Amino acid sequence: MKAVHFGAGNIGRGFIGLLLYQSGFETCFVDVNKEIVDLLNEKRQYTVQLANEAQEQFSVENVYGINSVENPEQVAEAIAHSDLVTAAVGPTILPMIAGAIANGLKKRLTQTKKELTIIACENMIGGSALLKEKIYEQLTDDERGQFDQYYSFPNAAVDRIVPNQINEDKLMVTVEPFYEWIVDQSEIKGVNPPIHGITFVEDLQPYIERKLFTVNTGHAVVAYLGYSAGIPYIAESLQNKEIREMTACILQETSKYLITKYSFDRKAHMDYVEKIIQRFANPYISDETTRVGRSPIRKLNKNDRLIRPATQYVEMFHETPNCLAKGIAAALSYDYLNDPEAKEIQEKIQQKGVENAIETFTGLKADTDLFTAVCNNYYELVSK
Numbered sequence: 001m002k003a004v005h006f007g008a009g010n011i012g013r014g015f016i017g018l019l020l021y022q023s024g025f026e027t028c029f030v031d032v033n034k035e036i037v038d039l040l041n042e043k044r045q046y047t048v049q050l051a052n053e054a055q056e057q058f059s060v061e062n063v064y065g066i067n068s069v070e071n072p073e074q075v076a077e078a079i080a081h082s083d084l085v086t087a088a089v090g091p092t093i094l095p096m097i098a099g100a101i102a103n104g105l106k107k108r109l110t111q112t113k114k115e116l117t118i119i120a121c122e123n124m125i126g127g128s129a130l131l132k133e134k135i136y137e138q139l140t141d142d143e144r145g146q147f148d149q150y151y152s153f154p155n156a157a158v159d160r161i162v163p164n165q166i167n168e169d170k171l172m173v174t175v176e177p178f179y180e181w182i183v184d185q186s187e188i189k190g191v192n193p194p195i196h197g198i199t200f201v202e203d204l205q206p207y208i209e210r211k212l213f214t215v216n217t218g219h220a221v222v223a224y225l226g227y228s229a230g231i232p233y234i235a236e237s238l239q240n241k242e243i244r245e246m247t248a249c250i251l252q253e254t255s256k257y258l259i260t261k262y263s264f265d266r267k268a269h270m271d272y273v274e275k276i277i278q279r280f281a282n283p284y285i286s287d288e289t290t291r292v293g294r295s296p297i298r299k300l301n302k303n304d305r306l307i308r309p310a311t312q313y314v315e316m317f318h319e320t321p322n323c324l325a326k327g328i329a330a331a332l333s334y335d336y337l338n339d340p341e342a343k344e345i346q347e348k349i350q351q352k353g354v355e356n357a358i359e360t361f362t363g364l365k366a367d368t369d370l371f372t373a374v375c376n377n378y379y380e381l382v383s384k
């Protein structure tokens with residue numbers, strides 16, 4: 001079996017690539033990073049190491065790379081002969097890979113009429129649906145009809161903390177032991193991809209919201225509060241009592257929303273939350289607050305990990321989630337200027353004021369209690 005995976009980065013190599021190999025796939029990594037692609041072609045294998053006391057290592061073999069800038073034709077050819085296409089490039093990059101996937105899928109139709117599954121493995125709601133939308137924008141009506149018949153784009157939730165790598169071996173990836181990959185099987189045409197480690201579900205919504213509004217909300221606020229306190233690493237940030245308590249409070253608010261909406265068992269959900277906080281504090285991982293806090297405009301989007309649970313909370317309980325408001329304020333105050341999105345937010349705040357920035361980046365309306373709470377928390381945070 002052959003898989004084409006876009007994005008030979010942390011999640012691509014450290015999570016998806018590992019499971020594909022363990023499930024018997026040959027994996028073609030498509031990337032724009034020449035160094036990584038060349039190394040994959042030279043070594044044809046790499047190592048994944050677990051971030052725990054035993055530091056267990058796994059060899060991932062049967063891999064190669066294609067540079068999509070230099071060799072777009074090879075990418076199309078690989079997709080035409082593949083049994084699975086996956087991606088982990090980041091939500092903002094999905095539109096940029098859509099053309100290459102569209103070309104490959106068109107070529108595939110000239111050679112076979114077998115079904116194919118395409119899965120975007122990103123931290124977002126509806127990642128594969130977005131990829132499909134961007135691919136379909138490039139098709140004629142006739143091609144859309146054929147794609148509908150053979151290709152499916154099931155949404156997915158992926159969870160494994162993979163920090164930035166500082167290994168001498170540029171292909172090696174250190175990952176946390178925990179992982180979860182959940183795929184919406186109701187969307188799949190033909191058989192489910194035979195990958196050990198995927199959990200197939202009929203309704204992804206509870207799983208993706210539970211993951212995004214617990215793992216990603218929690219991780220992001222630790223990053224922004226840690227950065228604001230001058231702490232460079234996530235685990236170290238959690239040693240700060242104020243940050244730990246604020247994170248717990250924020251996750252109480254998201255839990256209240258999730259438990260009410262999806263009727264999760266309270267005890268099981270709170271155990272899930274506790275386990276996640278322990279994962280953040282993993283002493284075998286050095287995870288920078290600037291990595292976890294990256295791209296704050298994306299993270300402040302109305303459908304993402306900070307604003308969506310807050311607005312859903314207001315809608316459901318008619319009260320303001322004050323801790324989430326503080327987490328949102330911390331994201332707005334994130335002034336790491338090497339991050340282009342953080343820079344853009346800070347420039348907006350300087351030029352137009354924080355009220356304008358809140359409206360622009362979060363979509364919150366100025367006459368709401370949540371807006372006021374975010375604003376007040378922002379002023380409190382920056383005056384410290």
Ligand SMILES: NC(=O)C1=CN([C@@H]2O[C@H](COP(=O)(O)OP(=O)(O)OC[C@H]3O[C@@H](n4cnc5c(N)ncnc54)[C@H](O)[C@@H]3O)[C@@H](O)[C@H]2O)C=CC1
Nearest residue numbers: 007008009010011031032033088089090122123160161162
């Ligand atoms: N690192 C983590 O712990 C987790 C990450 N994710 C998600 O996985 C996705 C990828 O994240 P990471 O692996 O951490 O990022 P990364 O930056 O390590 O990897 C992204 C890869 O995509 C490549 N890329 C960029 N533009 C491309 C293009 N046009 N065509 C092909 N490849 C391209 C980059 O060169 C890089 O190798 C993101 O959506 C992230 O939210 C999800 C769960 C955990």
Ligand SMILES: O=P(O)(O)OC[C@H]1O[C@](O)(CO)[C@@H](O)[C@@H]1O
Nearest residue numbers: 123160161162215216219292294
């Ligand atoms: O990848 P994003 O969406 O920027 O989020 C940052 C971090 O969230 C996690 O996926 C999980 O907390 C990280 O490991 C990840 O990189």
